[in-house]
Amino acid sequence: MNLRTNKWATWWRGWLSVAALCAVLGQPTVVVGQMLDDDEIITPDLGDMQDALRDVFDRVWAPRRRYADSPHMRSLFREVVTDAARAIVQVRVGGRQVALGTVVGPDGWILTKASALGLEDSPRCRLADGTVHSARVVGVDRDFDLAMLKIEATRLVALELSSAAVRVDRLVAMRTDSTTEDASSDTASGREPTSAEQGPARDKTESQPDPMAESPRVDVSREQLPRVGDWVATVGRGRDPLAVGVVSVTPRPITARPGYLGVRLSNQPTDGTGVRVEDAVQGGGASDAGVLAGDVIRAVNGRMTNTIEALKEAIAARSPGDAIDLEIVRGEKVLQLRAILAAWDLNQAERRALYQNRLGGQLSDRRFGFPTVLQHDTALAPKDCGGPVVDTEGRLVGINIARAGRTESYALPAEVVASRLVDLMSGKLAPLTFAEPLSTESPSK
Amino acid sequence: MPGLSRFLQNATPDGAHTGHRRVTRHVRAWLAAGAMRRAAGVLGLAVGVLGTVGIAAAEKLPKEWYLISAEYPPTARATALAIEEPLAAKLKLDRPGSLDELRAVQAQVRRVVELATPATVSVELSDSLGSGVIISSSGLVLTAGHVTVEPKRPLWVRLPDGRRYRGRSLGVNHRVDSGLVKITADPPAGGWPSIPVADNAAQAGDWVIALGHPNGFVKGRLPPLRLGRVQMLEDCTLSTDATLVGGDSGGPLLNLRGEVVGIHSRIGERITSNFHVPIKEYREDWPRLVEGRMTGVPDGEDPAADRPLVGVSLTSDARGPLVSQVFPGSPAAEAGLQVGDRVVGWNDEPIQSLAQLTRLAALAEPYQRVQVLVERAGESPPNEANRLENGPPQRLNLVVWLTRVDRRFPGLASESSGSQAGSGSDAYDEDPR
Numbered sequence: 090m091n092l093r094t095n096k097w098a099t100w101w102r103g104w105l106s107v108a109a110l111c112a113v114l115g116q117p118t119v120v121v122g123q124m125l126d127d128d129e130i131i132t133p134d135l136g137d138m139q140d141a142l143r144d145v146f147d148r149v150w151a152p153r154r155r156y157a158d159s160p161h162m163r164s165l166f167r168e169v170v171t172d173a174a175r176a177i178v179q180v181r182v183g184g185r186q187v188a189l190g191t192v193v194g195p196d197g198w199i200l201t202k203a204s205a206l207g208l209e210d211s212p213r214c215r216l217a218d219g220t221v222h223s224a225r226v227v228g229v230d231r232d233f234d235l236a237m238l239k240i241e242a243t244r245l246v247a248l249e250l251s252s253a254a255v256r257v258d259r260l261v262a263m264r265t266d267s268t269t270e271d272a273s274s275d276t277a278s279g280r281e282p283t284s285a286e287q288g289p290a291r292d293k294t295e296s297q298p299d300p301m302a303e304s305p306r307v308d309v310s311r312e313q314l315p316r317v318g319d320w321v322a323t324v325g326r327g328r329d330p331l332a333v334g335v336v337s338v339t340p341r342p343i344t345a346r347p348g349y350l351g352v353r354l355s356n357q358p359t360d361g362t363g364v365r366v367e368d369a370v371q372g373g374g375a376s377d378a379g380v381l382a383g384d385v386i387r388a389v390n391g392r393m394t395n396t397i398e399a400l401k402e403a404i405a406a407r408s409p410g411d412a413i414d415l416e417i418v419r420g421e422k423v424l425q426l427r428a429i430l431a432a433w434d435l436n437q438a439e440r441r442a443l444y445q446n447r448l449g450g451q452l453s454d455r456r457f458g459f460p461t462v463l464q465h466d467t468a469l470a471p472k473d474c475g476g477p478v479v480d481t482e483g484r485l486v487g488i489n490i491a492r493a494g495r496t497e498s499y500a501l502p503a504e505v506v507a508s509r510l511v512d513l514m515s516g517k518l519a520p521l522t523f524a525e526p527l528s529t530e531s532p533s534k
Numbered sequence: 535m536p537g538l539s540r541f542l543q544n545a546t547p548d549g550a551h552t553g554h555r556r557v558t559r560h561v562r563a564w565l566a567a568g569a570m571r572r573a574a575g576v577l578g579l580a581v582g583v584l585g586t587v588g589i590a591a592a593e594k595l596p597k598e599w600y601l602i603s604a605e606y607p608p609t610a611r612a613t614a615l616a617i618e619e620p621l622a623a624k625l626k627l628d629r630p631g632s633l634d635e636l637r638a639v640q641a642q643v644r645r646v647v648e649l650a651t652p653a654t655v656s657v658e659l660s661d662s663l664g665s666g667v668i669i670s671s672s673g674l675v676l677t678a679g680h681v682t683v684e685p686k687r688p689l690w691v692r693l694p695d696g697r698r699y700r701g702r703s704l705g706v707n708h709r710v711d712s713g714l715v716k717i718t719a720d721p722p723a724g725g726w727p728s729i730p731v732a733d734n735a736a737q738a739g740d741w742v743i744a745l746g747h748p749n750g751f752v753k754g755r756l757p758p759l760r761l762g763r764v765q766m767l768e769d770c771t772l773s774t775d776a777t778l779v780g781g782d783s784g785g786p787l788l789n790l791r792g793e794v795v796g797i798h799s800r801i802g803e804r805i806t807s808n809f810h811v812p813i814k815e816y817r818e819d820w821p822r823l824v825e826g827r828m829t830g831v832p833d834g835e836d837p838a839a840d841r842p843l844v845g846v847s848l849t850s851d852a853r854g855p856l857v858s859q860v861f862p863g864s865p866a867a868e869a870g871l872q873v874g875d876r877v878v879g880w881n882d883e884p885i886q887s888l889a890q891l892t893r894l895a896a897l898a899e900p901y902q903r904v905q906v907l908v909e910r911a912g913e914s915p916p917n918e919a920n921r922l923e924n925g926p927p928q929r930l931n932l933v934v935w936l937t938r939v940d941r942r943f944p945g946l947a948s949e950s951s952g953s954q955a956g957s958g959s960d961a962y963d964e965d966p967r
Contacts (some may be wrong), residue, residue, distance in 0.1 A: 147738035151765035154629050155739055156775050156806060165633050317759050318643035318743075320636055335643070337758035442749060445780045449805030466760045466777055468805050481637050495779040495805070496748045496760055 158468060163329040166322040169483035173324045176248040177476050179215040180224075180238070182206060189325065189476035190214055190238060191488060192247045197222075198514060200506070201475040202490055203229045203236035204410045204455035208378075208427050210520075214240055217326060228513035229520045231411055233501055234455050234490055237513035248477060248485065250507035314502075315339070315486050321465050321478045321500075323489060331476075334467030336486075340502050343493075345458025347405040348430025350413075351375045352386075354397055363387035363418060364400045378428035380417065387423070388416035404430065410455025414520070429454075446494040453491040462499035463487050469498040602704075602716065606820040607731045608670035614730045614791040615645055625741065625790070639741060639790070646743055646792040647759055652727035656692040656751040657681050657701075657715060657784055665746035665757070665785030666691065666715055667794055671725025673717030676816060677784030678799050679706045680833065682713045685826040685901045686937060691717050693727075694756050705823030705901075708830035710770045710815040711799045713784065714823040729786070732793035732813050736772060740764045744776035744808075746785020746798055757785070765806065770815060772796045775806040826935060828901045841939040842898045846871060850888035854878065857908075869934040871908065878929070879907025900938035907931050 154161050178190040180201045188205035192198065199214055206212050206226065215221045224238035315321070315336045325331035351373015355365040363385040369376040380386075386394055389403035390413055407413055409432035417424040435443060446452060453471040463486065465478065474489045478500050487500035512518050617625070621638040630636055650667075657666040657677050664681030668674070675691060682689065682703035691701045699719035706713045717726060736742065744760040762776030774787065778798050787796035787810045796810030822829060831837045845864020848855045857875040860867050877885050880894045881904055898904060909927045 143738075147767050149766070151738070151773070151806075155763055155765055157741075157762045158775070159629075161629050162636075165630065165636060168633065316644055317756070318640060318647050318761070320640055335640075335759060335761040337760060338755055341754055442780050445801065446749070448779075448801060448803050449777070449807075464755075464758055466758070468777070481633055481640065494749060495801070496758065496777040496782070 158332050158334065160329070162333055163322070163331075166320075166330045166333060166481075167328055169479055169481065170322055170324045170330045171328050173248060173477055173479060173483070173485075174326055174328060175217045175246040177217065177324055177326045179326060180205065180475060181213045181215060181221075182209045186472050187212070188472060188474055189489075191475065191477055192216075192245050193250060193510060194514070195243065195245045195247045197240040197242040197245060198247075199224065199238040199240065200488065200510075200513070201236050201238060202453075202455075203231065203234045204412065204429075204453075205472070205474065206236060206412075207429065208412060212238065214238065216242070217246065226520055227516065228518040230509055230513055230518050231407060232458075232460055233505070233509060234411075234459070235488075235501070235506070235509055235513060237510075237518075250485065250503055250510060315463065315480060319486075320481050321467065321486050322480075323467055323469060323473065324477045324479060325473065331473050332467045332469060334465045334498070336463060337466050337497060338464040340461045340463045340505075342461055343457060343459040343499065345408050346432065348407045348409045348411055348413075349374070349433050350404050350428060350430060352380065354400070356397075362395070364394055364397050374428040374431050375415075378415065378426045379424075380415065380426060380428070381419065383419070384424075385418040386415055387418050390414050391416075408455060408458040409433075410453065449495055450492070452493065456491040456493040456499070459490065459499060459501070461502060461505055462490060463502050464493075464497050464499055466496060467498050602672075602674070602824050606817055607733075608672065608674055614732075614793045615642070615649060617642060617790055621790075642790045643741075643743060643759070643761060646788055646790060647745075649792040650729050650743070650745055650786065650788055651694055651756055653729045654694060654745040654747075654757040654786060656747045658690040658692060658698075658751070659683075659687060659703075663747075663750050663781060664783040665781065665798065667745075667784075667786035667797070668717070668726045668728045669731050669794060671721065671728050673701070673719075673721055673726045675701065675715040675717060676731075676786070676794065676797050677713045677715050678797055678811065679708050679711040679713040680799075681784045682706055682715060683832050684938070685828055686935065689715065691715065692751055696751075696753060704826040705819070706828045707815070707819050707823070708828070708832055710811055710819070712797065712811050712815050712819060712823065714816075729788070730793045731816070732789060732791075732795045735812060735814055736764045736767070736787075736789060736795040738764050738767055740795075741790050742774050742776055742795065743788045743790075744774070744778060744782070744785065744798065745788070746778070746782035748779045748782050750781040762808070767812075770811070771799070772810040772812045774808050774810065776808055777805060778808045825903065826901055827899070828938075840900055842895065842900045842902065842936045843939045844895060844904075844934060844936060848877070848888055848891070854886055855888040855891050865934050865936050869906070869932040870930075871906070871932060871934070872910065875908040875910050875930075876927075877906060878909050879905070879931075881905050898936055900936055902936050904934045904936060905931055906934050 153159055156162070176192040178192060178199055179186050180188045180190045180199075182205075187207070188202045190199040190201040193200045201212075210226060212224050212226075213221050214224050222240040222242060224240045226236055227239045228237040229235070317336050317339060319336045320333060321336055322330035322333045351370040352366045352375045353368040353370070355367040357365060366375070366380055366382060366384045366386060368382050369380045369384075386400060388394055389400065392399075392403055394400040394403055404413065407430055409430050412427050412429050415424075415426045415428055417426055450468060451471050453474060467478070469489060469492045471492045474491060477488055478486045480486050485503045487502045488506050489498060490501045491499045493499050618638075621635075621642060624631065624635050624638070630639070653668040655666045655668060655675060657664045657675065659682065662681055662683065664677060666675040666677035666681070669676055673691075683706065685703050685706055687703045689701050689703060690698045692698045699717050701715050701717045701719070704714040704716055741761070741763055744762065745757040747757055760776040760778070762774045764772060764774050766773045772787070772795070774796075776787065778785075778801050782798045785798045786794045787798065789795050794813055796812050797816075798808070799811050800809040801807055802809070816823065819829070831840050843865065845861040845866040846857050847859035849858045850856060853876070855877045857866075857871055857873055857877065860871050860873060877891055879885055880891060883894065885891050885894075908930050910930055912926050912928050
């Protein structure tokens with residue numbers, strides 16, 4: 090569908106360019122014809138001809154450089170993203186990129202978009218130096234859709250979101266573990282580094298990409314929080330940003346939509362052990378996860394679901410695109426299954442809205458229900474979520490978390506992300522592990 | 535024939551029966567009209583509403599609210615922002631040269647947002663939802679034609695802070711997708727927040743700011759800003775890479791001076807295909823828009839089936855036509871026609887017979903304003919209360935703002951079901967008044 094459209098557009102554009110050329114070539118002839126009538130020879134004014142030529146072209150063809158998100162525009166942001174790009178990793182599942190990751194700790198801590206991992210427990214991370222590492226999911230915050238990955242590595246270039254700085258200042262610095270102390274003390278002083286201070290450091294990192302090199306530090310005080318209309322660049326793994334856009338709306342909560350597991354439940358009591366599944370809808374999240382008719386759902390995300398109401402409540406708390414962990418009793422066995430919630434069937438108006446929002450690119454499945462996000466107009470690919478966005482000064486604005494519509498992408502504000510780091514790293518939000526997917530312990534009765 | 539009762543409506547000879555085929559032909563012709571539009575895929579941006587917005591509640595409509603000065607641009611308008619010189623010079627370049635230049639653009643964009651956000655509104659009708667922008671302190675709102683669909687419809691205008699005010703749609707031009715709305719509620723002290731319209735057309739490469747309510751009004755969200763540049767200029771269309779989506783229809787496209795240069799209209803399949811109605815289309819069409827006329831018909835409708843409606847039944851006697859019934863809420867009732875009035879003039883033409891009046895009315899254009907001269911029996915003078923006859927008849931010149939025959943009029947149902955090609959405007963429910 091997409092391919093056909095592109096071909097079609099190219100075809101038209103080609104023909105229109107030819108038409109434009111004909112029109113341009115035709116113009117001087119007309120001018121000359123008039124001159125002959127007047128029996129006068131006037132040299133055609135070159136400026137006028139250029140203007141006429143441009144007018145004709147403006148009607149039929151838009152050069153690529155005119156896009157607000159053109160390669161040229163992105164290259165202007167090179168100086169403010171080059172350093173941050175060294176902290177970006179590619180998060181891969183099944184050999185394909187599913188998200189970007191941001192290195193937030195030099196010893197292998199990587200922040201990414203949780204729902205992008207799907208059912209995967211051990212995604213792979215390709216670092217800036219090209220090496221690929223297997224990662225563990227050590228923490229998942231489903232409210233913000235953030236996941237913390239851990240790889241076995243040290244002395245990585247990390248983007249620091251100093252949680253200590255959140256109260257007064259926010260520190261965004263490129264550093265290695267050796268410079269931690271310096272960075273924090275600078276933050277406390279609230280000093281704005283001058284360009285002179287930044288300049289040499291940047292030159293150094295560009296000329297010799299050594300992780301140990303001293304990197305520029307930038308402080309962000311509350312007064313400098315992004316405003317509507319500010320440029321934001323989405324940092325990728327290259328030297329130029331992946332895309333540029335502007336802040337559309339200052340941070341606000343996004344309403345949740347209930348997720349849909351795709352099961353029909355039985356009203357028959359099950360001795361208080363759980364809720365019996367009468368039928369798992371074909372193609373629904375439960376059916377894909379392996380839930381069968383007759384299974385008893387005993388717990389969701391570690392919470393007991395003794396009644397239908399409790400189960401509904403547990404599921405409705407999560408959004409479409411979220412993964413939930415089910416504890417299932419099947420006969421004598423207890424199973425741990427992970428299912429991805431789907432969206433409810435759309436009505437006609439919603440289908441129409443979804444169709445329009447998908448014109449021009451795909452959307453993230455998990456795009457509803459965030460405690461707070463900053464909306465920007467960057468045309469972001471869902472697989473490029475998980476990386477940072479920076480402003481014209483190279484300050485961290487936030488972490489991209491969803492492509493939510495044709496006009497909107499969401500980023501979690503930097504201070505919000507910083508406030509989640511400790512919980513994500515400490516194991517407080519550790520996901521249930523499936524070391525033995527089909528454990529055979531007998532259900533407690 | 536005494537007792538003859540008929541609607542004054544334009545009975546085209548073949549309109550009623552060939553409706554469906556005509557619709558298909560019309561739509562095809564329209565798609566072929568703009569080559570680029572066809573390549574990009576044309577799409578209206580109003581959001582269809584399945585529920586009903588409560589517009590039916592009691593409305594206090596000021597009398598003759600629609601008599602608006604046809605001046606363009608409206609005098610009571612806000613002043614544009616200045617662009618400081620270093621930026622102004624650099625903006626002429628086709629591509630920005632440095633990050634510093636972008637910082638200057640950013641500073642200007644912040645100022646424009648501050649100026650334009652209060653004037654960016656949501657326009658809400660019973661069956662569609664779009665955006666708009668207030669351009670005069672008296673409450674004139676520019677919007678897209680497919681948002682209001684028809685003139686004279688009651689609607690709500692919602693300011694970014696969530697407050698709703700009553701309004702009515704004025705003129706609509708379906709050929710270019712322009713529309714005008716008047717806020718009929720009393721203006722706040724100091725008038726409505728407004729922004730200026732641009733005198734000069736946008737040029738290819740200009741930085742432009744899109745505001746509006748993508749996906750409809752969201753409580754607690756100010757109109758999201760989108761930034762882009764003018765990509766192409768066609769005769770009735772401006773295309774930019776400032777992204778739009780359903781609900782943005784009617785929202786303003788602004789230049790860096792904070793002036794309206796276009797109104798959001800359609801999108802195509804590529805992210806960079808966003809189409810706007812250039813402001814010059816409003817300027818050129820201004821008298822008709824202010825008068826509340828409709829140009830062209832909504833998408834997918836048969837132009838031949840478009841008939842004017844006055845809203846009276848007539849009988850006739852030897853001296854000519856007499857009003858036998860006035861339908862409540864109709865243009866005739868609005869203008870003050872009464873049962874028993876004798877119609878003696880139609881747009882300065884003397885009326886002798888019912889047939890002549892019917893013919894003239896059939897030739898009228900829907901939403902035209904017609905001067906109807908009626909002769910009405912005078913009140914009985916109080917001191918001669920026992921006289922059998924009323925006082926001398928008085929002549930009244932009434933202005934009737936015609937509407938058009940309801941699409942769901944009994945007997946025309948098959949016709950309206952043929953209009954499936956509409957974009958966001960499939961349902962033409964006449965709003966309850």
